[in-house]
Amino acid sequence: MIRSKRKTLVIEVNAKGEVCVRAPLRMPISQINKFIGQKADWIDDHVRKMKNKQKERQEAGEEKMPISEQEIKLLKTRAKRIIPGKVRSYAALIGVTYGNITIRMQKSRWGSCSAKGNLNFNCLLMKTPDEIIDYVIVHELCHRKEMNHSPRFWAEVEKIIPDYKEKRKWLKDHGNELMYRPI
Numbered sequence: 612m613i614r615s616k617r618k619t620l621v622i623e624v625n626a627k628g629e630v631c632v633r634a635p636l637r638m639p640i641s642q643i644n645k646f647i648g649q650k651a652d653w654i655d656d657h658v659r660k661m662k663n664k665q666k667e668r669q670e671a672g673e674e675k676m677p678i679s680e681q682e683i684k685l686l687k688t689r690a691k692r693i694i695p696g697k698v699r700s701y702a703a704l705i706g707v708t709y710g711n712i713t714i715r716m717q718k719s720r721w722g723s724c725s726a727k728g729n730l731n732f733n734c735l736l737m738k739t740p741d742e743i744i745d746y747v748i749v750h751e752l753c754h755r756k757e758m759n760h761s762p763r764f765w766a767e768v769e770k771i772i773p774d775y776k777e778k779r780k781w782l783k784d785h786g787n788e789l790m791y792r793p794i
Contacts, residue, residue, distance in 0.1 A: 612631075612632045612633075612634060612643070613631060613632070613633050613634070614633075614634050614635070614636050614638075615633065615634075615635075615636065616635075616636060617633060617634075617635050618635060619635070620632070620633070620634050620635065620638065620642075620643060620646050621633045622646075622647065622650055622653070622654060623719065624654065624657040624658055624661055625661070625718075625719070626661055626664070626665065626787055627661065627665065628658045628659075628661040628662040628665065630654055630658065632647060664787065683716045683734060686716075686734040686735065686737045686738070687714050687715075687716070687734040689734075689737045690714040690732060690734045690736060690737050691714050693737070693744070694712065694714065694732050694736070694744070694748065695712050697744065697745065697748050698712055698730065698748055698752065701745070701748050701749050701752050701771065702752055702755075704771060705749070705752050705753065705755070705756070705767070705770075705771060707728075707752055707753075707755035707756060708728060708755070709724075709728045709729070709730055709752065709755060710725070710727050710728040710729040710730070711729045711730070712729075712730045712731075712732070713729065713730070713731045713732070714731075714732055714733075714734050715731060715732075715733065715734065716733065716734050716735070717731070717733040717735075720733060721733050721735075721736060721747045721782065721786070722736075722747045722748070722750065722751040723751065724751040724752070724754035724755065724758075726758065728755055730751050730752075732747065732748070732751070735789050738789050739781075739782075739785075739789065740781075742778060743778055743781055743782060745772065746772050746775060746778035746779075746782075747782075749768055749771045749772050749775075750768055750775075753767040753768045753771075
């Protein structure tokens with residue numbers, strides 16, 4: 612369990628099938644345990660899926676070589692060259708402003724947008740097709756209008772990327788291959 616200055620409680624299952632609970636600093640442990648109990652079936656299902664995927668990859672000989680520091684450096688350099696220009700273009704199209712753009716090697720997110728409008732992007736986006744990079748950028752910029760994933764948020768995304776559901780599916784289907792490659 613990781614406690615931080617967050618407002619919501621979330622459960623994550625990583626590619627190894629490990630469970631992480633992220634909770635607000637002051638949330639009572641009884642409330643956290645109740646939430647975990649309510650999500651027990653979801654947790655079991657996702658742990659089983661991740662363990663099966665890991666086993667399938669091992670059996671298929673698809674365990675990838677760890678990503679090197681040199682490769683991360685190259686991906687970050689390329690992302691810093693490509694992403695800011697795309698952000699500028701899409702921000703103008705959407706009609707929003709933004710703060711700083713940061714490129715990092717992240718293990719669980721493709722991008723994020725802070726309440727102050729700062730944007731973070733995963734350097735591993737450089738290993739995805741251009742239309743996926745565009746989708747992630749638009750997704751994060753649309754959070755400048757809606758800081759949630761409500762129907763209004765998705766309507767904003769759809770105005771720019773009409774087939775955004777296909778892009779989301781691509782990330783769901785192929786993201787693990789890129790995101791969870793060991794370092």
